[in-house]
Amino acid sequence: MxxxxxxxxxxxxxxxxxxxxxxxxxxxxxxxxxxxxxxxxxxxxxxxxxxxxxxxxxxxxxxxxxxPAHSPDLAPSDFHLFGPLKHHLGGMASETEDDLISELRNWFDNLDVDFFRVGINSLLSCWQKCIDLHGDYVEK
Structure with a gap:
C-alpha cells in the first residue's frame, strides 16, 4: 500500500x-x-x-x-502538515488574499518530498495506536 x-x-x-x-x-x-x-x-x-x-x-x-469518525489525529494533514505550516506563517501579515495564496504555494513548492513521505509513514504508527486502543482517540 x-x-x-x-x-x-x-x-x-x-x-x-x-x-x-x-x-x-x-x-x-x-x-x-x-x-x-x-x-x-x-x-x-x-x-x-x-x-x-x-x-x-x-x-x-x-x-x-x-x-474512525472525529479522529483528526489520524489525518496526516492535522498531525503533520498544519503544525509546520502554522510555524511558517506565524507572524506573517498578508496585505491581500493573493499574497497569502502566493506564500502558501511557495511554501508547498519548496517542501522536500521527504516531508510528505515522513507524514504518510508516520500514519502507520498512528493507526497502530488506534488499533491498540480499540478505535479510541490516539494521543500524540
Missing amino acids: RGRIIVLKHNTPQEPSTLDRLKEAIRCKRPGLLRRGVVLQNDNATPHSANLTQQWLQRYGWEILRH
Whole structure:
C-alpha cells in the first residue's frame, strides 16, 4: 500500500468534479499510481459517504481506507502538515488574499518530498495506536 494512500479532507460536499480534478492531478503528477490503484483516506464525513461519491469511487476502483469518525489525529494533514505550516506563517501579515495564496504555494513548492513521505509513514504508527486502543482517540 506504500505510496498509494491519498488523504482527502474537506468539509464541503464532495462532488464527482472534485474527485475528477484529483484523478487528473494524479494522472499528471503520478501516472503509475492510477494503474496500481488508489487508496483514499477520508474521515467518513457525510459528503465522503454520499451515494454519488461512492459510485464514483467504485467506477474507478479506488479503495477506501476507513477512518474512525472525529479522529483528526489520524489525518496526516492535522498531525503533520498544519503544525509546520502554522510555524511558517506565524507572524506573517498578508496585505491581500493573493499574497497569502502566493506564500502558501511557495511554501508547498519548496517542501522536500521527504516531508510528505515522513507524514504518510508516520500514519502507520498512528493507526497502530488506534488499533491498540480499540478505535479510541490516539494521543500524540
